[in-house]
Amino acid sequence: MSPGQPTPDGYFDAVYANGDDPWHYRTRWFEARKRALLLAMLDRPRYRSAFEPGCANGEMTAALASRCEALLAADRHPRAIEAAAARASPAAHVRVEAIKVPWEWPAQRFDLVVLSEFCYYLAPDQVAWLARRVRESMEPDGLLLACHWRHPFDEQACPADEVHRLLEQETGFARTASYREDDFMIDAWAADGLRPTQREAG
Numbered sequence: 001m002s003p004g005q006p007t008p009d010g011y012f013d014a015v016y017a018n019g020d021d022p023w024h025y026r027t028r029w030f031e032a033r034k035r036a037l038l039l040a041m042l043d044r045p046r047y048r049s050a051f052e053p054g055c056a057n058g059e060m061t062a063a064l065a066s067r068c069e070a071l072l073a074a075d076r077h078p079r080a081i082e083a084a085a086a087r088a089s090p091a092a093h094v095r096v097e098a099i100k101v102p103w104e105w106p107a108q109r110f111d112l113v114v115l116s117e118f119c120y121y122l123a124p125d126q127v128a129w130l131a132r133r134v135r136e137s138m139e140p141d142g143l144l145l146a147c148h149w150r151h152p153f154d155e156q157a158c159p160a161d162e163v164h165r166l167l168e169q170e171t172g173f174a175r176t177a178s179y180r181e182d183d184f185m186i187d188a189w190a191a192d193g194l195r196p197t198q199r200e201a202g
Contacts, residue, residue, distance in 0.1 A: 037186060047112040056117070065088060101133065102133050113137075113143075118148075120163055147186045
């Protein structure tokens, strides 16, 4: 793959060819623990309207559902959309749609956007574009939460550290929480700059 190019669609066709859980989100303790850490960085008990692009097979979608009044999950691959819709089917307030971000973006506003294991498939200029899309659709009290694998891999179009740097730079949001391990990183940015203690006090 050429530097600066997004990960091609053919890669996702190949990874989904043998099942709808190619990254073992359902079965690995590592993935369950990572979801728990990400959820622990949410800055309030519930959100009015959340967006999760790159939802894969919907395991994070299901985890987020109980924290949101409305949740829109999206992916670019039909197999992922089908699996996520099935996983989220018990929750009537969750929608799963085919949206190829950042080229496409929902025409609504959100107080939570979750980017989990997704943005490193975009070239740096596309990550920057996505960040501006987030900024434009975020409510004044909104939270952006991002989690990404830190090790290089062949299909990577943008390293995790650069992804998170661009998200912060292009949104202009204030980073309110960070978590790092050798394998992955999680950051939270608040549009209004308030930390969870300040938000609760207010």
